[in-house]
Amino acid sequence: MTQKRTLWGIGSARALRVHWALIELGLEYRSERIQSRSGETETPAYRRLNPRGKIPVFEDGGLVLSESAAIVTYLAETYGNGRLIPAEGAERAKYFEWISFISMEIDATTLYVLRRHEALAHIYGEAPTANAAARGYFDRMINAAAREIEDGRRYLLGAGFSGADIVMTTCLDWALSYDVPLPEPWLAYRERTIARPARGRAVAANAVT
Ligand SMILES: N[C@@H](CCC(=O)N[C@@H](CS)C(=O)NCC(=O)O)C(=O)O
Structure with a gap:
């Protein structure tokens, strides 16, 4: 078939x-x-x-x-x-807020810079100033976002696992593989998401x- x-x-x-x-x-x-x-x-x-x-x-x-x-x-x-996505209302709006934040501020602006100019520097060129700025910016963003998940919620939107959790977890994996430190709330959060059988x-x- x-x-x-x-x-x-x-x-x-x-x-x-x-x-x-x-x-x-x-x-x-x-x-x-x-x-x-x-x-x-x-x-x-x-x-x-x-x-x-x-x-x-x-x-x-x-x-x-x-x-x-x-x-x-x-x-x-x-x-x-x-x-994986709330049907309506404020929760749905929050899904899109998280997806935009993760894609732009965590993936594109920081981790992908490190990917290109550290791991793949032989292709994209050395850029130590950009790498240092990316690490500093990641730290600022991930710590600010940690405050939003410190209220005991299981996942980004609360009790319900969503696509935003999938995208965030892959970024946290990525950060750890580059020895980028993660604050405790994100480490605990990642333990929950990576435990999912899927x-x-x-x-x-x-x-x-
Ligand atoms: N924003 C895109 C990024 C896609 C992307 O950059 N993929 C990488 C692999 S993770 C790729 O295909 N790189 C090959 C290249 O840049 O030529 C997405 O989230 O799908």
């Missing part, structure tokens, strides 16, 4: 987000096990799917979607039936073997 849903991408924090959301929702999908910077995103066929040549890309019937946070949100809205299965699905 032809699988309707296909996820392109393994071996990356961003691809892990989509594997995790699919597995949380119990959705079957085909995994195209391509990696970044392997040449596999450079082929004409892949560039037709994503002209930006990035992973992850998700196909669902006629829909082709890139950007991991958008894919996670699409899956939640389309298949969640109340799971996360373990997603890590296996995302692994480069």
Whole structure:
């Protein structure tokens, strides 16, 4: 049987987000096990799917979607039936606040700078001033955000696990892998999110073997 849903991408924090959301929702999908910077995103066929040549890309019937946070949100809205994204109101607004904050202030402005200019400096160049600023800014943002989860809540939106937790957890994993210190509330929070069975299965699905 032809699988309707296909996820392109393994071996990356961003691809892990989509594997995790699919597995949380119990959705079957085909995994195209391509990696970044392997040449596999450079082929004409892949560039037709994503002209930006990035992973992850998700196909669902006629829909082709890139950007991991958008894919996670699409899956939640389309298949969640109340799971992974609040249906309405202030909680839903808070979901989008967290997703924007994590994508912009935690991922793009800080961790991705370190990825490009520390781990991948041989490709993107050395930038010690930018790296130091990114570490300082991460520290400021993550400590400020820690105050919001110090009230005993289990997940970012309270009792209910959401796509924002998926995206945040991958960033916390990423920070730890770069020896970026995390305040205690985030360490305790991460223990809760990584204990979810779907996360373990997603890590296996995302692994480069
Ligand atoms: N904002 C995008 C970032 C996607 C991205 O940068 N993916 C990396 C792997 S984690 C990639 O494909 N890098 C290859 C490249 O930059 O050429 C998302 O969240 O999906």
